[in-house]
Structure formats: C-alpha cells, structure tokens
C-alpha cells in the first residue's frame with residue numbers, strides 16, 4: 001500500500017492484481033509455459049503488458065482491481081472512515 005501525506009491510503013496498481021488478467025499454461029512453450037493473458041475487450045487474448053516484478057506498478061490504463069484487491073480496498077476504506085459519533089452525555 002502507498003500512503004502519501006494528506007492523501008488516502010491505496011494499494012499499488014500491480015498487474016498481478018488486475019481484474020482482466022488470466023494466468024494459464026501453454027505446455028507447447030517448453031521454455032516459458034506461463035502465460036499472462038489480458039481478457040479486457042480492448043486487448044482480449046494478447047499478453048498482459050505487465051510488468052510482473054514485485055512492487056512495480058503497471059502503466060496500463062485499462063487496469064482495474066480484481067475482486068480480492070477491491071475487497072481489501074473496501075475494508076481499508078471502512079477502517080479509515082471517521083468513527084461515528086457516540087452519545088457520551090450523561091445526566
């Protein structure tokens with residue numbers, strides 16, 4: 001996660017966390033059988049532009065968070081929301 005001063009906390013845009021990424025194997029490719037395919041309508045069936053390096057964000061403008069990351073974001077947003085006011089007055 002990135003946290004800049006005065007800004008909200010948000011996870012990095014890693015290609016591995018993209019909603020449109022489909023990881024599969026092609027056993028015909030003996031040297032590198034691992035495929036990272038894009039399923040976005042614009043790039044459908046082409047290789048994902050990546051990169052798939054730890055903590056290096058993608059520059060892909062089509063990137064969207066996958067379900068797992070979206071869930072993490074929702075939890076983080078919920079935790080960072082201001083606490084609701086509680087009635088502490090006594091008589």
Ligand code: SF4
Nearest residue numbers: 018038048049060062
């Ligand atoms: S090319 Fe872009 S939209 Fe497609 S899987 Fe990779 S990051 Fe996602």
